[in-house]
Amino acid sequence: MIDLVSSDLVSIRNSLQNKEFTAVELLNEYIDRIAKSSKLNLFNTTNFENAHKAAQESDQKIIRGEARSLEGIPIGVKDLFCTAGIKTTASSKILENFVPAYESTITQKLKDQGMILLGKLSNDEFAMGSSNETSSSGPAVNPWKGDSSDKELVPGGSSGGSSGAVAASLCPLATATDTGGSIRQPAAFTGTVGLKPTYGRCSRWGIVAFASSLDQAGPITKTIADSAMALKYMAGYDEKDSTSADVDIEDYEQAVGQSIKGMTIGVPKEYEELDLEDDIKQNWYDAINWYKSEGVEIVSVDLPHSKYALPAYYIIAPAEASSNLARYDGVKYGTRMTGDSLDDLYKNTRGQGFGAEVKRRILIGTYVLSAGYYDAYYLKAQKVRRLIHSDFVEAFKKVDVIITPTTPTTAFGIGENLSDPLKMYSNDILTVPVNLAGLPAISIPSGLDSQGLPMGIQLITNHFNEGKLFQFGSVVEKSRSSITNQSEWWLE
Amino acid sequence: MNDINTTSEVRHTIEGQNGEWEIIIGLEIHAQVTSESKLFSGSSASFGGAPMSHVSLVDAAMPGMLPVINKHCVRQAVKTGLGLKAKINSYSIFDRKNYFYPDLPQGYQISQFKFPIVGEGEVKVSLKDGEDIIVRIERLHLEQDAGKSFHDIDPENSYIDLNRSGVALMEIVTMPDLRSADEAKSFVTKLRTILRYLETCDGNMEEGSLRADINVSVRKPGDNLGTRCEIKNVNSIRFIGMAIEYEARRQVNEIESGREIIQETRLFDVSTGETRSMRSKEEAHDYRYFPDPDLLPLNLEDDFIKEIINELPELPDYKKERLIKSYGLNSYDADILVSDKNYAEYFESVANGRDPKISVNWITGELFSALNKLNLDIHDSPVSSEQLGELIDLISDGTLSGRLAKDVFEIMLETKKNPRVIVEEKNLSQITDESSIEKIVDKIMESNIDKVAEAREKPKLIGWFVGQVMKESQGKANPATVNNLVKKKIGI
Numbered sequence: 001m002i003d004l005v006s007s008d009l010v011s012i013r014n015s016l017q018n019k020e021f022t023a024v025e026l027l028n029e030y031i032d033r034i035a036k037s038s039k040l041n042l043f044n045t046t047n048f049e050n051a052h053k054a055a056q057e058s059d060q061k062i063i064r065g066e067a068r069s070l071e072g073i074p075i076g077v078k079d080l081f082c083t084a085g086i087k088t089t090a091s092s093k094i095l096e097n098f099v100p101a102y103e104s105t106i107t108q109k110l111k112d113q114g115m116i117l118l119g120k121l122s123n124d125e126f127a128m129g130s131s132n133e134t135s136s137s138g139p140a141v142n143p144w145k146g147d148s149s150d151k152e153l154v155p156g157g158s159s160g161g162s163s164g165a166v167a168a169s170l171c172p173l174a175t176a177t178d179t180g181g182s183i184r185q186p187a188a189f190t191g192t193v194g195l196k197p198t199y200g201r202c203s204r205w206g207i208v209a210f211a212s213s214l215d216q217a218g219p220i221t222k223t224i225a226d227s228a229m230a231l232k233y234m235a236g237y238d239e240k241d242s243t244s245a246d247v248d249i250e251d252y253e254q255a256v257g258q259s260i261k262g263m264t265i266g267v268p269k270e271y272e273e274l275d276l277e278d279d280i281k282q283n284w285y286d287a288i289n290w291y292k293s294e295g296v297e298i299v300s301v302d303l304p305h306s307k308y309a310l311p312a313y314y315i316i317a318p319a320e321a322s323s324n325l326a327r328y329d330g331v332k333y334g335t336r337m338t339g340d341s342l343d344d345l346y347k348n349t350r351g352q353g354f355g356a357e358v359k360r361r362i363l364i365g366t367y368v369l370s371a372g373y374y375d376a377y378y379l380k381a382q383k384v385r386r387l388i389h390s391d392f393v394e395a396f397k398k399v400d401v402i403i404t405p406t407t408p409t410t411a412f413g414i415g416e417n418l419s420d421p422l423k424m425y426s427n428d429i430l431t432v433p434v435n436l437a438g439l440p441a442i443s444i445p446s447g448l449d450s451q452g453l454p455m456g457i458q459l460i461t462n463h464f465n466e467g468k469l470f471q472f473g474s475v476v477e478k479s480r481s482s483i484t485n486q487s488e489w490w491l492e
Numbered sequence: 493m494n495d496i497n498t499t500s501e502v503r504h505t506i507e508g509q510n511g512e513w514e515i516i517i518g519l520e521i522h523a524q525v526t527s528e529s530k531l532f533s534g535s536s537a538s539f540g541g542a543p544m545s546h547v548s549l550v551d552a553a554m555p556g557m558l559p560v561i562n563k564h565c566v567r568q569a570v571k572t573g574l575g576l577k578a579k580i581n582s583y584s585i586f587d588r589k590n591y592f593y594p595d596l597p598q599g600y601q602i603s604q605f606k607f608p609i610v611g612e613g614e615v616k617v618s619l620k621d622g623e624d625i626i627v628r629i630e631r632l633h634l635e636q637d638a639g640k641s642f643h644d645i646d647p648e649n650s651y652i653d654l655n656r657s658g659v660a661l662m663e664i665v666t667m668p669d670l671r672s673a674d675e676a677k678s679f680v681t682k683l684r685t686i687l688r689y690l691e692t693c694d695g696n697m698e699e700g701s702l703r704a705d706i707n708v709s710v711r712k713p714g715d716n717l718g719t720r721c722e723i724k725n726v727n728s729i730r731f732i733g734m735a736i737e738y739e740a741r742r743q744v745n746e747i748e749s750g751r752e753i754i755q756e757t758r759l760f761d762v763s764t765g766e767t768r769s770m771r772s773k774e775e776a777h778d779y780r781y782f783p784d785p786d787l788l789p790l791n792l793e794d795d796f797i798k799e800i801i802n803e804l805p806e807l808p809d810y811k812k813e814r815l816i817k818s819y820g821l822n823s824y825d826a827d828i829l830v831s832d833k834n835y836a837e838y839f840e841s842v843a844n845g846r847d848p849k850i851s852v853n854w855i856t857g858e859l860f861s862a863l864n865k866l867n868l869d870i871h872d873s874p875v876s877s878e879q880l881g882e883l884i885d886l887i888s889d890g891t892l893s894g895r896l897a898k899d900v901f902e903i904m905l906e907t908k909k910n911p912r913v914i915v916e917e918k919n920l921s922q923i924t925d926e927s928s929i930e931k932i933v934d935k936i937m938e939s940n941i942d943k944v945a946e947a948r949e950k951p952k953l954i955g956w957f958v959g960q961v962m963k964e965s966q967g968k969a970n971p972a973t974v975n976n977l978v979k980k981k982i983g984i
Binding site for chain 2: 088204239325331332
């Protein structure tokens with residue numbers, strides 16, 4: 001029996017390569033555990049049969065000494081990444097039976113290193129949401145519950161399936177995407193490490209698009225070392241994605257835990273005015289002190305335009321989404337609802353195929369791009385975006401890394417915010433400026449709040465400096481109090 | 493709108509019931525870029541092919557697919573811009589033009605809106621009366637073609653072929669500088685010639701490589717511009733002329749009957765020669781243009797543009813000037829020769845070391861009428877430029893008379909043999925030896941003594957004697973020598 005709960009990506013890789021257990025044995029353990037975790041509703045599709053064959057091949061390779069870097073390690077993939085021959089639904093009814101004939105660049109790169117696909121993980125429909133409640137397969141559930149509370153909580157969103165699966169030890173690594181916080185916020189809600197790399201660091205090819213200028217793929221893992229290792233194999237230029245960057249990949253694994261003595265960390269003073277839960281604010285101040293005791297200089301920085309980030313984001317992202325989602329029309333693939341006319345076919349397909357939140361964003365996006373409104377909304381939002389970007393550029397002249405909480409609250413209950421979109425959107429207040437500026441940022445578990453729920457610290461750094469996030473992140477990892485989830489209430 | 497430089501001069505009017513009307517025409521030409529592959533995908537851009545055989549994942553707008561710009565198409569657009577003496581914009585942007593249609597798989601067309609790749613330019617057009625006009629080009633931009641819908645294959649269903657989906661088009665927009673159907677036809681002919689010289693568009697209107705949207709309005713000379721109607725997608729030069737003539741007449745009739753012109757999009761019906769309403773301004777789409785976030789702005793390096801400048805062929809205007817200067821041709825002949833660069837090339841090969849006027853007369857006379865009869869292009873001519881040159885040499889050195897040369901030319905067309913070979917085989921060479929000709933003249937005169945006397949009174953009879961001599965010599969006697977000898981003998 002392998003102890004999956006105390007295993008992480010690095011330890012699993014070492015054990016496999018040292019032949020402490022086989023890939024097939026490991027896979028069977030994960031399959032068992034996934035089967036016992038159906039209450040969490042994290043998987044849209046499982047891939048156990050194919051995974052079995054792949055694990056057997058991996059074992060052969062390990063025996064022959066031909067093991068690739070991530071040979072035989074099972075992973076979970078957000079259902080936004082196209083996987084050849086395996087259903088890819090974006091958690092939407094409109095793609096409920098869509099099976100791509102192609103593999104996304106990111107999943108292909110991981111497969112090329114020997115990783116084995118366990119299945120496709122739930123997300124908010126088309127990655128639109130902060131709670132994983134808008135998935136066509138129903139809400140995903142957070143493995144965490146508050147102390148002495150029976151309330152089921154959201155795992156965050158949109159990558160709630162990914163964060164939940166890693167937190168519940170159903171896979172050591174899950175791919176995810178982050179458009180406004182969709183990796184970091186779910187990581188913070190589930191006590192996992194979520195990395196959003198620099199825009200352009202990882203290829204978007206083969207990932208169902210939400211908002212093209214903001215979408216970025218990244219890993220959700222248990223530890224910073226795991227995150228560094230995953231990024232190494234996910235990052236890289238892709239000629240098939242015009243917005244991917246031809247920038248050298250640093251040695252991320254080597255950066256983990258490197259001394260940061262004498263370096264600087266920035267605290268944005270505007271963020272102190274935000275409506276943050278007391279525990280989260282306190283945890284943020286604690287984290288700043290951890291850095292102080294490491295010999296890091298604490299510097300106050302100005303991000304004056306961050307307060308406009310949320311409205312700008314909720315114009316730009318829906319605008320792009322309204323156009324990106326136009327291809328789901330029932331004509332070529334996916335769900336088709338027939339009608340008496342072409343217009344009816346469109347209306348029926350899109351009316352029944354999309355959920356309420358997706359429709360809301362398509363409407364917002366269509367509106368802000370319309371003649372007569374474009375300048376007042378889209379163009380103005382783009383100007384705000386440039387100002388936010390300049391704020392960060394200025395700040396990073398002074399500091400190596402900026403520190404903030406990841407979220408204003410810890411995980412909330414399923415259904416609590418669903419009827420109040422504005423409250424739901426405000427979850428992204430600390431993460432969205434990073435996407436607008438195209439910067440890399442990481443959410444690291446930083447302790448438990450008074451209810452016993454995980455909190456996350458967000459570290460932000462300059463473009464293509466992900467190594468610094470791993471370097472600085474280790475301090476949080478080693479200074480925080482224990483964040484082990486003891487209960488495993490969901491196991492059947 | 494009165495600052496248009498050509499408004500003051502009224503070049504052409506049509507007669508209404510109560511006076512003259514001026515037609516104002518502007519064109520939007522869609523020219524398919526000559527390219528192996530499509531604008532943003534690697535699939536073939538060639539015409540024809542089984543339906544859906546030139547379709548990539550990108551062309552079909554599968555989820556997660558991304559466009560990558562085809563550099564060759566960019567080069568072609570720049571080259572065309574240079575050929576139109578236009579400003580090349582080193583910074584341009586691809587935008588999405590959003591609308592729903594089944595043969596538009598993405599739900600948007602990637603086009604260029606605010607920042608086109610080519611700015612203002614001009615085209616010199618020679619009209620039939622010998623006058624030149626300048627037609628100003630407003631812009632040229634790159635965009636994707638849509639697929640094709642078929643509504644007549646099946647009574648229940650429509651079919652879609654995406655072979656054309658994503659093929660690169662250049663949209664070339666003129667200022668409203670044209671004033672008649674003839675001017676518009678001459679402009680399109682000239683533009684097509686330029687595109688063919690540049691090899692950036694094959695100009696093949698039957699295959700849809702060149703289509704025009706025509707903006708037509710009418711006004712009383714000196715008045716402000718009237719309301720315009722746009723006639724969509726006219727695909728032959730003749731139809732462009734017919735559509736303009738019909739539409740201008742329709743508008744004049746409307747206004748003279750006290751009705752107003754409604755701004756609308758119209759279709760030209762080939763079977764009736766009429767235009768009819770397609771949609772009004774109120775029904776016009778709101779295309780919600782915005783920069784395509786999947787593509788970075790297009791930045792052209794100076795060296796890239798310089799390289800293209802160095803590759804430019806000699807363009808028709810320069811070629812015409814040079815033919816006039818170096819060969820002493822008149823403007824009319826030069827216009828014919830430059831209308832197709834293969835004509836000019838053929839001419840220069842024939843005229844090399846020969847009389848240019850004789851060369852051009854043979855080409856535009858005998859050769860063109862023969863090719864026309866045989867329905868052949870000049871590069872498929874059965875008579876090569878070398879052979880025609882040799883024929884002209886045989887005329888110049890007296891071997892062949894003009895009449896004999898025409899006979900030889902006919903044989904050349906049939907047999908593709910060299911003229912010298914034909915002359916030898918058929919013993920067709922001209923008799924220039926005076927004493928041989930004198931013998932024939934004497935023979936004719938001896939048997940027609942009465943006519944000789946008569947001819948002294950009526951010199952017109954000389955022609956009869958010349959004809960008899962030529963007949964006797966089977967047409968081979970040199971006509972000039974015959975003429976001189978006959979005159980001498982009769983004593984005139």
